[in-house]
Amino acid sequence: MIRVLIWNEYQHEKTDERVRAVYPDGIHKALADFLGDEEIVVSTATLDDPNCGITAERLAETDVLIWWGHMAHQKVPDEVAFLVRDAVLSGMGAVFLHSAHHSKPFRYLMGTSCNLTWRETGDSELLWVIEPSHPIVAGIDRVIKLEAEETYGEPFVIPTPDKLLFIGRFSGGEVLRAGCLYERGNGKIFYFQPGHETFPTYYNKDVQTVIRNAVRFVAPTYRQMTGCPHVRFITDEEPYVL
Amino acid sequence: MIRVLIWNEYQHEKTDERVRAVYPDGIHKALADFLGDEEIVVSTATLDDPNCGITAERLAETDVLIWWGHMAHQKVPDEVAFLVRDAVLSGMGAVFLHSAHHSKPFRYLMGTSCNLTWRETGDSELLWVIEPSHPIVAGIDRVIKLEAEETYGEPFVIPTPDKLLFIGRFSGGEVLRAGCLYERGNGKIFYFQPGHETFPTYYNKDVQTVIRNAVRFVAPTYRQMTGCPHVRFITDEEPYVL
Amino acid sequence: MIRVLIWNEYQHEKTDERVRAVYPDGIHKALADFLGDEEIVVSTATLDDPNCGITAERLAETDVLIWWGHMAHQKVPDEVAFLVRDAVLSGMGAVFLHSAHHSKPFRYLMGTSCNLTWRETGDSELLWVIEPSHPIVAGIDRVIKLEAEETYGEPFVIPTPDKLLFIGRFSGGEVLRAGCLYERGNGKIFYFQPGHETFPTYYNKDVQTVIRNAVRFVAPTYRQMTGCPHVRFITDEEPYVL
Amino acid sequence: MIRVLIWNEYQHEKTDERVRAVYPDGIHKALADFLGDEEIVVSTATLDDPNCGITAERLAETDVLIWWGHMAHQKVPDEVAFLVRDAVLSGMGAVFLHSAHHSKPFRYLMGTSCNLTWRETGDSELLWVIEPSHPIVAGIDRVIKLEAEETYGEPFVIPTPDKLLFIGRFSGGEVLRAGCLYERGNGKIFYFQPGHETFPTYYNKDVQTVIRNAVRFVAPTYRQMTGCPHVRFITDEEPYVL
Numbered sequence: 003m004i005r006v007l008i009w010n011e012y013q014h015e016k017t018d019e020r021v022r023a024v025y026p027d028g029i030h031k032a033l034a035d036f037l038g039d040e041e042i043v044v045s046t047a048t049l050d051d052p053n054c055g056i057t058a059e060r061l062a063e064t065d066v067l068i069w070w071g072h073m074a075h076q077k078v079p080d081e082v083a084f085l086v087r088d089a090v091l092s093g094m095g096a097v098f099l100h101s102a103h104h105s106k107p108f109r110y111l112m113g114t115s116c117n118l119t120w121r122e123t124g125d126s127e128l129l130w131v132i133e134p135s136h137p138i139v140a141g142i143d144r145v146i147k148l149e150a151e152e153t154y155g156e157p158f159v160i161p162t163p164d165k166l167l168f169i170g171r172f173s174g175g176e177v178l179r180a181g182c183l184y185e186r187g188n189g190k191i192f193y194f195q196p197g198h199e200t201f202p203t204y205y206n207k208d209v210q211t212v213i214r215n216a217v218r219f220v221a222p223t224y225r226q227m228t229g230c231p232h233v234r235f236i237t238d239e240e241p242y243v244l
Numbered sequence: 245m246i247r248v249l250i251w252n253e254y255q256h257e258k259t260d261e262r263v264r265a266v267y268p269d270g271i272h273k274a275l276a277d278f279l280g281d282e283e284i285v286v287s288t289a290t291l292d293d294p295n296c297g298i299t300a301e302r303l304a305e306t307d308v309l310i311w312w313g314h315m316a317h318q319k320v321p322d323e324v325a326f327l328v329r330d331a332v333l334s335g336m337g338a339v340f341l342h343s344a345h346h347s348k349p350f351r352y353l354m355g356t357s358c359n360l361t362w363r364e365t366g367d368s369e370l371l372w373v374i375e376p377s378h379p380i381v382a383g384i385d386r387v388i389k390l391e392a393e394e395t396y397g398e399p400f401v402i403p404t405p406d407k408l409l410f411i412g413r414f415s416g417g418e419v420l421r422a423g424c425l426y427e428r429g430n431g432k433i434f435y436f437q438p439g440h441e442t443f444p445t446y447y448n449k450d451v452q453t454v455i456r457n458a459v460r461f462v463a464p465t466y467r468q469m470t471g472c473p474h475v476r477f478i479t480d481e482e483p484y485v486l
Numbered sequence: 487m488i489r490v491l492i493w494n495e496y497q498h499e500k501t502d503e504r505v506r507a508v509y510p511d512g513i514h515k516a517l518a519d520f521l522g523d524e525e526i527v528v529s530t531a532t533l534d535d536p537n538c539g540i541t542a543e544r545l546a547e548t549d550v551l552i553w554w555g556h557m558a559h560q561k562v563p564d565e566v567a568f569l570v571r572d573a574v575l576s577g578m579g580a581v582f583l584h585s586a587h588h589s590k591p592f593r594y595l596m597g598t599s600c601n602l603t604w605r606e607t608g609d610s611e612l613l614w615v616i617e618p619s620h621p622i623v624a625g626i627d628r629v630i631k632l633e634a635e636e637t638y639g640e641p642f643v644i645p646t647p648d649k650l651l652f653i654g655r656f657s658g659g660e661v662l663r664a665g666c667l668y669e670r671g672n673g674k675i676f677y678f679q680p681g682h683e684t685f686p687t688y689y690n691k692d693v694q695t696v697i698r699n700a701v702r703f704v705a706p707t708y709r710q711m712t713g714c715p716h717v718r719f720i721t722d723e724e725p726y727v728l
Numbered sequence: 729m730i731r732v733l734i735w736n737e738y739q740h741e742k743t744d745e746r747v748r749a750v751y752p753d754g755i756h757k758a759l760a761d762f763l764g765d766e767e768i769v770v771s772t773a774t775l776d777d778p779n780c781g782i783t784a785e786r787l788a789e790t791d792v793l794i795w796w797g798h799m800a801h802q803k804v805p806d807e808v809a810f811l812v813r814d815a816v817l818s819g820m821g822a823v824f825l826h827s828a829h830h831s832k833p834f835r836y837l838m839g840t841s842c843n844l845t846w847r848e849t850g851d852s853e854l855l856w857v858i859e860p861s862h863p864i865v866a867g868i869d870r871v872i873k874l875e876a877e878e879t880y881g882e883p884f885v886i887p888t889p890d891k892l893l894f895i896g897r898f899s900g901g902e903v904l905r906a907g908c909l910y911e912r913g914n915g916k917i918f919y920f921q922p923g924h925e926t927f928p929t930y931y932n933k934d935v936q937t938v939i940r941n942a943v944r945f946v947a948p949t950y951r952q953m954t955g956c957p958h959v960r961f962i963t964d965e966e967p968y969v970l
Contacts, residue, residue: 080322091357091401093619104472113355114429115333117472128720130882130903135577135672135708145720145901156856159333159429159470161403162891164648165669169882169895169903175478175871177856177895177903185649187356187401188619224619228401230346230359236417236612236629335861370962372640372661377819377914377950387659387962398614398653406890407646407911411653411661417629419614419653419661427891430861466861478854478871564806575841575885588956597839598913599817601956643817643913643954645887659962671840671885712885714830714843720901 004042004221007064008033009055011071012048014199021199029070029197029204036210042217049074056082061089065221068213069108072101072199083107091187092227095220097213100197103158108193111186112160118178119155122198125172127151129180129196129208132166138181138192138215139167146208152198154178160193168212170195181212187228190220246284246463249306250275251297253313254290256441263441271312271439271446278452284459291316298324303331307463310455311350314343314441325349333429334469337462339455342439345400350435353428354402360420361397364440367414369393371422371438374408380423380434380457381409388450394440396420402435410454412437423454429470432462488526488705491548492517493539495555496532498683505683513554513681513688520694526701533558540566545573549705552697553592556585556683567591575671576711579704581697584681587642592677595670596644602662603639606682609656611635613664613680616650622665622676622699623651630692636682638662644677652696654679665696671712674704730768730947733790734759735781737797738774740925747925755796755923755930762936768943775800782808787815791947794939795834798827798925809833817913818953821946823939826923829884834919837912838886844904845881848924851898853877855906855922858892864907864918864941865893872934878924880904886919894938896921907938913954916946 010030014021025032030046038044047055049071061067067086071078083106090096090111098108103116129146131139146168155176161184168181180195194212196203203209231243252272256263267274272288280286289297291313303309309328313320325348332338332353340350345358371388373381388410397418403426410423422437436454439445446452473485494514498505509516514530522528531539533555545551551570555562567590574580574595582592587600613630615623630652639660645668652665664679678696680687687693715727736756740747751758756772764770773781775797787793793812797804809832816822816837824834829842855872857865872894881902887910894907906921920938922929929935957969 087355088357110352111355113329113353115330115470115472117470119473119475121475121477123477128901128903132882132884132905133669134710134712134883135706137707140708144726155475156858156895157470157860158858161426161428162406164404165888166892166905169905171897171901171903175854175897176475177854177897179858179892179895184403185617186403222619223621224624226618228357228359228399228618230357231361233361233363233397233418235363235365242628370659370661374640374642374663375911376641376952376954377948379949382950386968398616399618400616404649408650408663411640411663413655413659413661417612417655419612419655421616421650421653427859464861465863466866468860470860484870571839572841594836595839597813597837599814599954599956601954603957603959605959605961607961639959641954645910645912646890648888660959668887670887712841712843712883714841715845717845717847717881717902719847719849 004217005063005065006037006042006044006068006217007060008044008046008068009070010046010048011074012050013074014072024200024202029199032204033068033213037214037217049077054078054082056085058085061085061094064089064094066095066097066217068097068099068217069102069105070099070197071105075105078106080106083110087111088227090189090191093188093222093225095189095217095222096191097216097220098191098193100195103193111191114161115159118158119176121153121174123153123174124150125153125174127196128171129168130171132169136165136167137219138183138212140215141211142208148196148203148206150201151196151203154195188224188226189222192216192220246459247305247307248279248284248286248310248459249302250286250288250310251312252288252290253316254292255316256314266442266444271441274446275310275455279456279459291319296320296324298327300327303327303336306331306336308337308339308459310339310341311344311347312341312439313347317347320348322348325352329353330469332431332433335430335464335467337431337459337464338433339458339462340433340435342437345435353433356403357401360400361418363395363416365395365416366392367395367416369438370413371410372413374411378407378409379461380425380454382457383453384450390438390445390448392443393438393445396437430466430468431464434458434462488701489547489549490521490526490528490552490701491544492528492530492552493554494530494532495558496534497558498556508684508686513683516688517552517697521698521701533561538562538566540569542569545569545578548573548578550579550581550701552581552583553586553589554583554681555589559589562590564590567594571595572711574673574675577672577706577709579673579701579706580675581700581704582675582677584679587677595675598645599643602642603660605637605658607637607658608634609637609658611680612655613652614655616653620649620651621703622667622696624699625695626692632680632687632690634685635680635687638679672708672710673706676700676704730943731789731791732763732768732770732794732943733786734770734772734794735796736772736774737800738776739800740798750926750928755925758930759794759939763940763943775803780804780808782811784811787811787820790815790820792821792823792943794823794825795828795831796825796923797831801831804832806832809836813837814953816915816917819914819948819951821915821943821948822917823942823946824917824919826921829919837917840887841885844884845902847879847900849879849900850876851879851900853922854897855894856897858895862891862893863945864909864938866941867937868934874922874929874932876927877922877929880921914950914952915948918942918946
């Protein structure tokens with residue numbers, strides 16, 4: 003069983019008619035609808051929940067956190083972002099979607115600005131598979147086609163990904179490293195670019211497949227914070243850690 | 245000309261007789277003494293300076309920042325650490341020495357805990373060269389020998405270095421990725437493990453050579469913060485960035 | 487089920503009394519003895535078999551190839567080495583043990599000389615875990631202790647590993663990146679340093695655990711050679727590949 | 729001074745009228761024309777020269793080798809390809825252009841098939857800068873525009889580049905990791921995709937700038953083959969290497 007916590011900012015859907023038309027119950031609900039199955043158990047949290055719905059205890063019982071945010075990144079307290087960062091370092095998997103490239107938890111895990119170039123003109127997008135054997139692209143042919151997405155372009159200020167799984171290519175001209183895999187501490191992190199709030203991206207079967215694969219891939223097999231132990235000589239009697 | 249700012253916490257030297265005996269004018273002074281030459285212009289800052297001696301303006305005029313800290317990492321305000329992080333992302337080089345592995349600027353740039361295993365028993369250390377052709381190891385034979393150092397051991401919770409230049413091996417048994425090179429945003433970062441405050445490490449000629457090489461290597465050839473521009477179609481008339 | 491093919495040069499054991507005393511039926515037999523279980527089905531091949539016991543057909547039915555060689559690397563024909571390389575690129579997992587760092591298949595997959603520094607004086611070795619959460623180190627505490635091994639030292643001329651899992655540290659002074667993970671094409675490759683023919687290394691429970699974990703980790707979930715297809719426009723009618 | 733050897737297959741230009749119209753004296757001549765300056769000294773070699781114009785002695789006196797080949801990769805003997813590989817491992821820089829992705833020296837250095845997807849329909853290409861601060865992109869704005877190029881697409885079967893500098897995006901839909909930087913042994917390798925023989929790509933000023941920058945960047949500061957030395961104990965008297 004994989005316990006997934008879907009965190010959605012859930013602001014656009016309450017304030018913007020166009021967004022509500024696409025995701026009437028919130029993006030988190032659309033993600034939950036296709037993710038939940040016999041293996042994956044889903045719960046959700048949003049910005050307006052107390053403490054953003056995030057506590058150390060809740061994260062300790064979460065295998066994979068999915069994060070979507072956009073207009074209110076700064077309303078997430080640093081304390082909450084650091085809780086997420088530390089849970090990832092201890093082994094929790096994390097999937098950051100679309101504009102979560104600029105969320106505090108993602109930026110704090112990357113250490114960079116995560117800036118990129120953007121344009122909201124509804125370009126179509128081709129998402130090309132770079133590593134056909136990777137479990138996250140299982141079930142995807144060579145390319146995912148999206149009729150409309152927000153355009154994101156390079157330079158995308160991220161550390162060189164441990165593994166680049168997708169490059170996105172927009173009809174207006176731009177390209178983006180659109181599927182980026184990282185290992186940080188004992189946790190795995192996947193960034194996946196599609197999912198602008200005004201387009202029905204999360205109803206696309208291929209996008210759903212990638213997110214479902216990603217959840218399985220980043221789910222931990224080990225969960226423990228690696229500490230900073232004071233130790234004795236390895237050759238001395240036990241215990242090694244003082 | 246390379247403008248180097250040496251930041252030293254400068255606490256141990258004022259409070260611990262043993263440390264003062266080794267570095268009577270502070271570790272920053274020992275570093276400045278061997279670094280300053282016709283090419284490298286050095287200035288210094290310490291924790292007790294106003295705002296830690298760090299302002300955005302000063303960093304804008306700094307090519308390479310060297311950081312040494314240990315007992316007072318938490319006294320460096322987050323604001324100062326973020327200034328350093330952003331200066332690195334805009335191109336400033338950074339060299340983090342010894343216990344600066346746990347400094348806020350280094351941790352915020354890495355995104356990880358930077359925890360490691362440690363023991364203060366004065367083990368001797370061999371620092372083995374991993375990449376003999378790298379400019380940072382120029383002038384070093386196969387190995388640097390240090391009579392006494394604080395023992396640091398793995399697991400060292402850092403992102404996989406872009407390039408691993410040294411592995412340290414301690415007489416008591418431990419090993420550490422001791423020379424780690426990163427590129428983040430437009431800046432280069434070098435972590436170098438030797439330099440415990442109670443040992444005369446920074447008087448060692450090989451250690452001095454590595455730090456001098458590192459300053460030259462991480463000095464920027466480009467200095468600009470990569471932003472998050474809103475753009476029009478690449479095929480439209482100029483300007484591209486709105 | 488994972489189909490493992492253990493390839494052993496099997497020369498030392500037939501010509502050197504000291505080696506026969508340790509591995510009377512060959513290193514491949516010792517490896518097969520602890521690997522075979524309900525999940526892992528083992529077969530073996532040696533240098534003296536026709537065509538080294540390697541054919542394209544046999545590799546196509548192999549999930550993971552383990553390779554041990556030392557004194558007769560040059561007797562393996564290039565054609566055999568290229569068969570192995572191509573099977574890995576198509577997804578077959580590979581585990582290269584000890585002196586197989588200099589085998590043709592490993593060198594051809596790495597693209598480098600794979601040279602390293604060495605000394606046969608029976609140093610003891612500590613193998614330190616670098617990434618405690620990686621499945622290949624599951625069941626290993628912080629360190630594996632070996633009473634005697636051939637000493638291997640840096641510089642080890644390999645591409646920077648995708649993931650460094652172990653650093654070996656020898657009592658005589660040297661260190662080595664001793665557990666190195668790579669992805670090449672659709673296949674995974676693990677190099678693991680312990681296993682000199684005159685020492686009973688492959689009877690060590692921790693070494694056995696690592697090799698067993700590695701077999702499981704590099705076993706493929708996808709098996710296909712990525713080709714060089716001539717394609718039509720993505721927007722044209724099917725098929726895309728001409 | 730940087731001594732550059734430009735190797736061009738030089739077959740298309742002699743047999744195909746369309747290619748001769750673009751490069752009447754061969755692609756090597758077009759490259760030599762813009763590269764030669766006060767700092768860079770150029771010589772050339774072609775497939776029809778004795779031993780392909782490649783000897784160990786000549787490579788020893790070459791700082792950077794540029795390679796262009798396409799229709800006759802298999803006519804380059806393995807011995808020549810291995811000479812090139814070993815020269816790179818000893819520190820010689822190498823720049824592989826366009827269809828040299830499939831040349832023996834490049835494939836042997838990468839260890840992979842270097843397969844990719846292709847189509848010769850004269851798509852236009854946008855080459856996007858990924859790392860704006862890298863010396864190889866100095867003088868390039870955000871993007872290089874080419875009116876016509878051969879289309880190359882992913883999956884491109886290469887090891888994950890140490891640094892990805894360009895992504896190419898073709899009007900027909902495909903994308904490619906088009907500027908890929910590697911370090912192998914003591915040498916630096918740059919692959920750069922533009923340059924189909926029927927298009928005037930090497931007269932484009934931006935393409936020329938990138939190639940000139942690349943020559944300077946991969947030129948060695950250290951030149952020596954790292955060997956496989958038998959050593960005594962580091963603590964014994966000198967010499968360490970036996």
